[in-house]
Amino acid sequence: MPERLRRLALVVVIALGAIAMLFPFWWTFITSITPGAGFSITPQLWPDDPSLSAYERLFTERPFARVIGNSLLLAAITTIVQLFTSATAAYVFSRLPFRGRGVVFAVYLATMMVPLQVLIVPLFAQLRTFGLINTYLGALLPTFASAFGIFLLRQAMNQVPRDLDEAATLDGAGHGRIFWQIILPNIRPALATLTIFAFMGSWNSFLWPLIVLRSPELQTLPIALAALQGQYTTAWDVVMAGSVISVLPMLALYLFAQKYVIQGVASSGIK
Template identity: 70%
Template sequence: MRKNRNLIVLNIIVILGALVMVFPFLWAFITSISPGAGLSSTPQLIPDNPSLSAYVQLFDRLPFGKIVLNSLGLAVLTTGFQLITSSLAAYVFSRMPFRGRNVVFAVYLATMMLPMQVLVVPLFVEMKTLGLIDSYLGVLLPSIASAFGVFLLRQAMNSVPTELDQAATLDGAGHFRIFGLIVLPLVRPALATLTVFSFLNSWNSFLWPLIILRTPEMKTLPVALAGLQGQFTTQWDVVMAGSVISILPMLALYIFTQKYIIQGVAGTGLK
């Protein structure tokens, strides 16, 4: 009886927490279909005169399709590069011992402590020297490697038995075959977790694209949405329409990789 009562209380807490988490997204969608809605208005679950006019205005004001493609392309490329660089570095730190390996790994992880705001000026000077201002490569280049990704995948690769490597070596396999045919398939949950995290960070990136990109048609989604906010008045239904569109790719990605994310976080010991 007591166990059932505790289970009921736990379910109620989980449901209330889920409602608290979902409400901002629900409010954003309701605001986007409520013409003239503002932040000070009381949210209504059923709008009086629902309309998609805010979405029409959004695409009329901005080349929104191009902006979404900009963010999507950068996010896909960033995720792809981080998967490649992080998995290769993680394999080296996990499977190839060398003098000072732990020190190098610790120094590499220490870069996670540096906030982006500290790196903006030297990175901008570097991109200017390379002639990459107002270019997609200038946005992409600083994010092709991820210290967090190396840490995540190294933890996952450490859980793969080294006996598999030894057996493959006896069969004549080298490091690249062991890496591609044995280790990577066994750390797919961690790879899926890194995919979601990398895509999310790139998709929501604001500061660096704001500094590097100057041409309006090259803007990313967060920068374009910030430009919709006026100095004195703001059409919040239009802003929320853009926010709803920006949520959809991440929601779809998470739904398809949810199982692997849970396995990856549990397997790597992250809390």
């Protein structure tokens, strides 16, 4: 096959893949601006009489602004704390030798194999003992440490030459200065990648907030979206409007940090 035909075939395949990936988002947006839209097997590709009434209903009939604020608050705190705990722990596993370091790291990574459903009951019992049910802190505590984040940043730190550490040590720098001024600036792609993963994980979290947050004023966005679906009838334009809003922060964050994502994943060794 000539080179030109191979490139044309590659472009066609990529274009078809892009259309297949973007089509659900387009359908969601079109449904959100179609007043009175119902569920249909045949998708509507363009609205007959576009309107933003669904978005208006979303914010006037429900405390959706408070819901978005709750999700943003929890996601921001989770991301910041995960970055700190993951970076400090990764520095210990990467730069501070101690007996049994490999075993401890392997055991810590093994926790990634345990699904959240297994931990819900003991976590709920512990938080109830401390009186943290139906509080922001109760929703946040289990998210403060991330085995995946430690693994990601440790792999990135292992790529930083140790000669930089030795040179800084000769200049009188301690572990704190090496960590903040040498290591962190050199693993910014991995930090950006973890930022996206941590924010996305908290933003899309449904099961744990559903269990621990009881009051309507503490609801997060995924729970509020699930509540939009009625038992017998559903205003699909309102549901899709909420879905569009839920995508926007993640899209903005990814566009802001996209240049670091591929670099961070590639340097971590993850396939």
